[in-house]
Amino acid sequence: MRNFKLIICTFIVSIIMGIISAIFLKSLELVTTLRDSFPYLIFLIPIVGVLTAYTYSKYGKVSNRGNNLIIESVQKEVKVPFRMAILTFIFTVLTHLSGGSAGREGTAVQIGGALTNKIGDIFKLEHKEKRILVMAGISSAFGSVFGTPLAGTFFGMEVCFIGNLSYEAMIYCFIGSYAANFVTESIGINHVGHIIKSVPNISLYTLLIVIISSILFGIFGRLFAKGIHLVKGFYGKNIKNNINRAIISSSVVLLVIIIFKLYEFEGLSTWLIDSGFSGDVNMLDPIKKLILTVLTLGAGFQGGEVTPLFDIGASLGGAIGNLTNIEPSLLAAIGMICVFGSATNTPITTIMLGINLFGSEAVPYYIIGAFISYYVIGHNGIYGAQIINTPKLKNLEKHKGISLENIDR
Structure with missing residues (x-):
C-alpha cells in the first residue's frame, strides 16, 4: 500500500x-x-x-x-x-x-x-x-x-x-x-540536440588527448565550484549588510560585462555549445563564461549552474579539438558532460547524459572522461550539502560521512 x-x-x-x-x-x-x-x-x-x-x-x-x-x-x-x-x-x-x-x-x-x-x-x-x-x-x-x-x-x-x-x-x-x-x-517544448560528427578508433594519441582533456575538464569544474564559494565567502565576510553586499556585488557583474564587452556571455549563452561542436571557438571563451558565471552566482543571483557548465565544457572541448586536430564535436561532447559531472560529483549521471544526448558510440570516451574528471575535482563541488559516502582517495578517508561544506580545509 x-x-x-x-x-x-x-x-x-x-x-x-x-x-x-x-x-x-x-x-x-x-x-x-x-x-x-x-x-x-x-x-x-x-x-x-x-x-x-x-x-x-x-x-x-x-x-x-x-x-x-x-x-x-x-x-x-x-x-x-x-x-x-x-x-x-x-x-x-x-x-x-x-x-x-x-x-x-x-x-x-x-x-x-x-x-x-x-x-x-x-x-x-x-x-x-x-x-x-x-x-x-x-x-x-x-x-x-x-x-x-x-x-x-x-x-x-x-x-x-x-x-x-x-x-x-x-x-x-x-x-x-x-x-x-x-x-x-x-x-510543445523541443530540446536542441548536438551530434558528434565522427568517433575515432581508440589510438595511443587519441587516448592521450582525451586523458589530458579530461584532467582539464576536472580542473575547470573545480575552478567553477571553488570560485563560487570563494566569491560568496569574500562578499559575506567583508560586507555584512546584505543590501550593501547586493549593490556592490551586482554592480561588479554589470561593470565586468561592460568593461570586458561580455554581452554574448549573458544568460544561458548556449551559442557556446554550438560553437564548441562546430569548432568555431577559442580557449578564452570558456574562461570568460566561467568568470562571469562565478561572479553572477557568487553575488547571490538565482539560477542554475548546469547550463553554464555545459557551455564551459563544450567550448573548452571544441577549442582543444582545434589545437590537437581531433574532431572538435567529440571533445566538445566529452567536455560538456564532464565539466558538469565533475562539478556535481555525479560520474554515472555523466555517462548516462552522454548516451542520452549523443548516443552510445562514444561510450568508452564518456567513461574515461567521467572518471578522470571526477577524481581530479577531489572533494569539491557546487553542492556543499553533498555527504561523502565513499571518499575518492585513500588519504581522504577522514572526510567520510562529512558534507563538502563542513570539510576542514
Missing part, C-alpha cells in the same frame, strides 16, 4: 513538474528574446540583485540555501518552505532578463524539491518515503528541463551522496524523469 501511494505521488509530481518545466523554459526563452531586443536591460542587474537579496532576507527564510536545502531534505528531516519554488522561479527569470550569467537546473531542482516536500506532507509520508519522493522530484526536474530522462533518472539517485547510488529510489526516479519529460515535450 505504501509503495502504491508513493508511485501515485511520483506521478502527481511528474505531471506538475513537467508543466512547470515547460512554463519555465518558455519564460526563459521570452526574457532572453526581450534582452536581446533591448540590450540596455543589463542596467537592471543591480536592481534585480538588490530585489533578490531583500526578498530572500525578508521572506525567504531558509530558501537561500537553494539546492543544498533540497539535498539536505533527502539526508535528514528538514523543513523545505514551498515559497522556495515560487521565489526561485521569479528571480531566475529576472536574472536572465537583466543579463546575469546563470542556468536553469538549479531552479528546476529547487521547484521539484519544494513540490515533493509539500506533496509528501499532504499525503503524510514518513521521512524514508518522502526522501525517495524528493529524489524522484529531482529526477523529474532534471529530466524535463534538459530533455534527458535517462540522465535525470540517475541524477536524482546520485546527487545527494558522493560515491553512492540510492537504489531504493530507482523505480521512482525513473518514473519521475520519464513522465515529467513526456509531459514537457507534449506541451
